[in-house]
Amino acid sequence: MGKTIAEKIFEMHLVDEPFGDVSVLRLDRVFCHEITTPTAIQDLMERGKDRVFDPDKIKVVIDHVSPAKDSKTALQGKILREWARRNGIQDFFDIGRNGVCHALFPEKGFVRPGFTIIMGDSHTCTHGAFGAFAAGVGTTDLEVGILKGVCAFKSPQTYKIEIIGTLGKGVFAKDIILKVIQELTVNGATNRVIEFRGNIVDGMSMDQRMTLCNMAVEAGATCGICLPDMTTVDYLWEFIQDQYHTKKEALDAFAEFRSDDDAAYEITRTIDVSDLEPLTTYGYKPDNVKPVSEMKGTRIDQVYIGSCTNGRLEDLRIAAKVLEGHIISDHVRGIVSPATPKIYAEAMEEGLLKIFMDAGFCVTNPTCGACLGMSNGVLAAGEVAASTTNRNFNGRMGKGGMVHLMSPATAAASAIKGEISNSGLYTGN
Amino acid sequence: MKEFKGNVLFLDRSDINTDEIIPARYLTEIEKIALKPHLLEDLKLDGFDPKKDIAAKSIVVTRENFGCGSSREHAPWALEVNGIHVVIAVSFARIFRQNMFNCGMPAIELPENEINDMFDLFSNDLTHISVDVEKEEIIVRSESHIKKTGFRMSSFDKALIQTGGWVGYADQHY
Ligand code: SF4
Numbered sequence: 001m002g003k004t005i006a007e008k009i010f011e012m013h014l015v016d017e018p019f020g021d022v023s024v025l026r027l028d029r030v031f032c033h034e035i036t037t038p039t040a041i042q043d044l045m046e047r048g049k050d051r052v053f054d055p056d057k058i059k060v061v062i063d064h065v066s067p068a069k070d071s072k073t074a075l076q077g078k079i080l081r082e083w084a085r086r087n088g089i090q091d092f093f094d095i096g097r098n099g100v101c102h103a104l105f106p107e108k109g110f111v112r113p114g115f116t117i118i119m120g121d122s123h124t125c126t127h128g129a130f131g132a133f134a135a136g137v138g139t140t141d142l143e144v145g146i147l148k149g150v151c152a153f154k155s156p157q158t159y160k161i162e163i164i165g166t167l168g169k170g171v172f173a174k175d176i177i178l179k180v181i182q183e184l185t186v187n188g189a190t191n192r193v194i195e196f197r198g199n200i201v202d203g204m205s206m207d208q209r210m211t212l213c214n215m216a217v218e219a220g221a222t223c224g225i226c227l228p229d230m231t232t233v234d235y236l237w238e239f240i241q242d243q244y245h246t247k248k249e250a251l252d253a254f255a256e257f258r259s260d261d262d263a264a265y266e267i268t269r270t271i272d273v274s275d276l277e278p279l280t281t282y283g284y285k286p287d288n289v290k291p292v293s294e295m296k297g298t299r300i301d302q303v304y305i306g307s308c309t310n311g312r313l314e315d316l317r318i319a320a321k322v323l324e325g326h327i328i329s330d331h332v333r334g335i336v337s338p339a340t341p342k343i344y345a346e347a348m349e350e351g352l353l354k355i356f357m358d359a360g361f362c363v364t365n366p367t368c369g370a371c372l373g374m375s376n377g378v379l380a381a382g383e384v385a386a387s388t389t390n391r392n393f394n395g396r397m398g399k400g401g402m403v404h405l406m407s408p409a410t411a412a413a414s415a416i417k418g419e420i421s422n423s424g425l426y427t428g429n
Numbered sequence: 430m431k432e433f434k435g436n437v438l439f440l441d442r443s444d445i446n447t448d449e450i451i452p453a454r455y456l457t458e459i460e461k462i463a464l465k466p467h468l469l470e471d472l473k474l475d476g477f478d479p480k481k482d483i484a485a486k487s488i489v490v491t492r493e494n495f496g497c498g499s500s501r502e503h504a505p506w507a508l509e510v511n512g513i514h515v516v517i518a519v520s521f522a523r524i525f526r527q528n529m530f531n532c533g534m535p536a537i538e539l540p541e542n543e544i545n546d547m548f549d550l551f552s553n554d555l556t557h558i559s560v561d562v563e564k565e566e567i568i569v570r571s572e573s574h575i576k577k578t579g580f581r582m583s584s585f586d587k588a589l590i591q592t593g594g595w596v597g598y599a600d601q602h603y
Contacts, residue, residue, distance in 0.1 A: 015603065019584035024603070035456050036501065042459065043596070065457070072457035079459070122500040122524060138502035138528035144599040152585070152595070186444055187494035191523050220497065222523055284473065285444055372453040372499075393448040393498055395471040 002260025005225055006156035006193040009133040009257065013116045015150055024152045025133075028115040030145040032060045033101050036120030038079040040143035052087045053149035059110050060084045061093040061101050066367040069375045099340030099366035102126040102214065102308035106206070107340055109239030113228035114257040118145050123308050123390065125216045129209035130236070131228035131257045133193070136217060153222070159189055160265040162198035165274035170426025172318070173208035174310055174388070174407035176200070177215040178279040179271060182289035190220035192266065195259065200273060201226055206235040207314040214309045215390050218286040228254040278426050280386075280406040284394045292410055295420045301383040302333045303415035304397070305408050306364075307371040310388035311339030313346050315408040319388075320352040322412035322423045323359040329418025334361035335377045337369055359415070373397040386414040430591060431514045431533060434559035435487020437569075438513070439552040442474050445491060446498035447525060449473065451507040453499070464507040488515045488558045490547055495536075496525025505529050515560055517567070519544050530586050531595040535562060537580050550574045562590055 003011070016024040030053075037060070044050050052058055060080060068074035077094075084092035093104060102123055105111060113131035117124060120142040127134035137151060145151050163176055180194075194216045201209065209226045216224025226232075233240075233250045244250040277291040305311070305319050316338060328334045336356050338344040344366060347353050353363050369376030371389040373396055379385055381400025388411050392403040404420060413423035449472045451464055458464055469479045489495075489508070495518040496504055505528045508516070516529065517537045529536040537560065539547075547569060554571040561567075562582065569576045582590075592598045 018588070018602070021583055022585045038459055039461075039502075047596070049600075070457070072459075075459065076457060120500055120502075122498065124500075136500040136524055138500055138505075138524055138531060140502060140531035140595050141527065144595055147596075148599050148603045150599065150603050186497055187520060187522065190494070190520065220494070220522060374453050374456070391448070391498060393446050394473045395452055396448055399452070399454075399471065 001264060002262035004156070004158045004195060004259045004263040004265065005131060005227060005257050006133055006158055006223070009114055009116060010156055012114065022152050022154060024150050025116050027118060027145055027149050027151055028057060029110060029117040030058045030142070031101060031105055031117065031119035031124065032058060032080070032142070033064055033121060034062045034076040034080045035064045036139050036142060038076050040120070040139045040146060041079055041083045043143055044147060049147055050086070052089065052146050055088040055090065057149065058089050058146065059091045059105055060089055061098050061104055062095060063098055063101050063104070064368040064372065065375045066095055066098055066365065097341060100308045100311060100368055102210070103312055103339035103343065106130065106210065107342055109236060112236065113232060113254045118142065118151050122217045123214055125221060125223045126210050126214040126308055128213040128216065128223045128225035129206060130232055131226060131254065133223055133225070135222050154191055156193045157191070157266045158193045158195050160195045160197055160268040162268070162270040163196060163200040163273055164198040164270060165200065165272040167200055167273055168276065170409055170423055171273070171276050171278055172407040172409060173204060173211040175276055175279045176273055177212050178281065178289045178405065179273065179276060181215060181219045181287050183271065184219040186218065186285050186287045187220040189216070192221055194219065194221045194224045196224060196226050202229065205314060206231060207312045210312070211309055215286070218390060227258045278407060278410050278422055280404050280410060280420060281392045282404065284392055286390070286392055286405065292406065292420060292422045295404070296422065298404070298420040299384065300332060300386045300414055300419060302335065302377065302379060302385040303328070303411050304335050304370050304377060304385055304387040304389065305411050306337030306339060307368065307389040308339065309390040310408050311337055311343070313343050315388065316343065316347045316352050319408040319412040320355040322409050322425060323416065324355050326359055326416045328360040328415040332415050332418050334359065334415045335364060335370060336361050337364045337376065338366055340366050370397055386411050386420060430593070433515050433535060433562065435557065436485055437551070437556040437558050438483060438486035438489050439548060440474060440489060440491040441548060441552065442491065443493035444497055445472065445495050447496055447501050447504040448498055450496065450504040451501065456501060456503055461506045462510050464503055465510045468507040468511050483511055487512050488517065489513055490544070491516065491518045492544060493519045495521050497522035500524045502528045505532050505534060509534065530589040533590055533594040535560060535582065535590060537582070539578065539580055543578055546576070550576065562587060
């Protein structure tokens with residue numbers, strides 16, 4: 001019997017199987033940010049264990065609230081900063097070099113096929129786009145990861161989701177993942193790995209695969225995962241060219257982490273996206289999904305383009321394409337946050353930021369900011385946002401606020417209209 | 430090992446997420462105790478008043494997929510500092526469930542019909558539950574009813590409860 005990619009990664013990283021049903025895995029990466037790590041650091045200090053298992057495998061960023069908005073967030077940054085220094089962690093990204101963790105770390109080349117990765121952040125599943133097993137964990141798991149370099153998981157039962165067909169114009173990875181979540185429901189993949197397969201996934205860029213894997217947790221999944229291929233090699237080439245003579249050689253090495261043809265899946269589901277329309281959410285759960293056409297006319301107060309889901313260069317390009325030559329509605333506040341300094345700089349060089357600004361958008365520095373309602377665009381009670389983020393929970397972007405999730409194209413079109421609206425990329429106008 | 434008994438807070442809804450259990454605006458707190466007044470502050474549940482309903486409760490009984498969403502361990506901490514050390518539900522989100530056991534607190538799954546029964550028989554009265562982790566047994570009691578229910582807990586989860594959580598366990602073993 002063949003094995004899935006997740007089973008292969010588990011086997012190669014197995015440290016212990018206490019009581020048989022749990023696998024304790026060796027970790028290749030422990031990622032940290034300033035919201036969930038300081039409590040772990042403090043606990044380690046109180047236990048007299050202020051040390052790290054391997055400073056090279058720990059990568060640290062301040063991203064959720066940046067720049068600090070008050071004394072408390074400043075203190076979180078300070079604790080993290082001093083800890084990283086004290087423990088010789090070289091890859092620490094402070095303000096000016098910081099960006100949204102799940103955009104920044106892949107961009108720095110920290111993620112590789114076959115890696116095991118944890119972070120005190122539920123959207124760590126994003127990194128599965130590279131063929132890694134990457135899972136969000138709580139602070140205690142993070143603390144043990146930092147100290148011991150291990151984490152415990154149940155066996156990686158896998159759902160194979162094949163995305164096939166031909167994707168229409170104006171329909172994007174975000175629409176696909178909303179469709180998947182609608183079908184699986186918010187807990188349909190709890191404790192499972194979702195392996196994304198099919199010709200559509202094969203044809204996706206790494207940016208798009210990251211959008212796809214990012215929201216796997218919204219269906220309850222531990223990790224979303226794509227098989228490594230030449231697209232993965234191309235993306236990583238600048239970081240791995242010393243290790244391999246040719247891209248082909250790298251591809252052959254990564255083939256070790258492709259699922260076998262006869263691997264066993266708990267469920268296999270095929271979704272043909274040929275007729276897929278752009279989608280958006282209503283209500284307070286990410287599986288409350290409807291076609292944009294059915295939600296059109298819903299008045300909005302704020303549009304947010306950014307986050308670990310859709311704050312990458314491709315996302316900004318698409319939104320700018322929709323916005324070019326238009327001005328956003330009088331009653332809409334448009335906010336765009338390029339997810340990393342590199343994306344920011346590239347968007348500037350390509351003239352995208354100018355398009356956003358000419359349309360009336362506020363361009364903020366890279367940060368999570370408004371996505372979790374902590375800074376940079378918090379909603380007032382009763383306000384409605386069209387957002388490219390990943391969670392529409394009650395109060396997520398501000399107490400009493402409502403969030404509709406959608407693709408950057410739909411968000412940009414909605415900003416122009418002042419209400420939820422399909423983009424011209426889809427309607428052909 | 431913590432105490433696993435006390436009065437029950439019934440939360441009659443599925444998919445209660447960690448943003449509702451403890452909103453992100455309080456994640457700037459470094460001390461767990463600062464979370465205490467904010468538990469379930471954003472919960473969308475008709476008739477629920479966090480100010481009144483949480484007081485003197487030690488066990489939550491709820492429905493499906495409790496604790497979905499963000500990985501924040503602030504959610505179990507917010508329960509813990511309010512003296513709530515057990516959650517009983519049809520199912521849990523993975524990270525929340527693990528966070529509970531990692532803190533040495535049981536997240537117990539019961540079949541849907543058992544949870545339905547609990548809501549039907551007990552949720553209108555002051556109800557007391559005691560959990561025996563060793564025997565894998567729950568006793569639910571109100572003025573008019575009493576019910577004994579078994580549950581399953583893996584050896585690993587039990588070991589986490591007994592050592593007070595994952596840091597202690599990992600420190601002993603790895
Ligand atoms: S952008 Fe939003 S979802 Fe992504 S890591 Fe930041 S807060 Fe979390």
